[in-house]
Amino acid sequence: MARLIWTESVLRQLEEQADYVALENPAAARAIVQTVFNRVEQLKTFPESGRVPPEVPDSRYRELIIGTYRLFYRIDGDSVLLVYFMRAQRGFPAGMFR
Helix, strand or coil, X not given: CCXXXXXXXXXXXXXXXXXXXXXXXXXXXXXXXXXHHHHHHHHHCCXXXXXXXXXXXXXXXXXXXXXXXXXXXXEECCEEEEEEEEECCCXXXXXXXX
């Protein structure tokens, strides 16, 4: 079973998205956070279940599509390092994957 490592930046990005949604719909914001945590929990058992981002097909990074969000991570031995969380509609953070 893989160990999950949440980076500060991912937690901050998730919080920012939830705060934005909560301005209009606090229940939806809570649901987003819960859904993200539930999906990420699955990576403990199935770390390769996310796809390779199509923008960087030769990358060691993978991503989960969670509703209208993308969560990027990489597998490092028996750990899953969560590295970036964003709305899917935003531009791809190419510089992060160099």
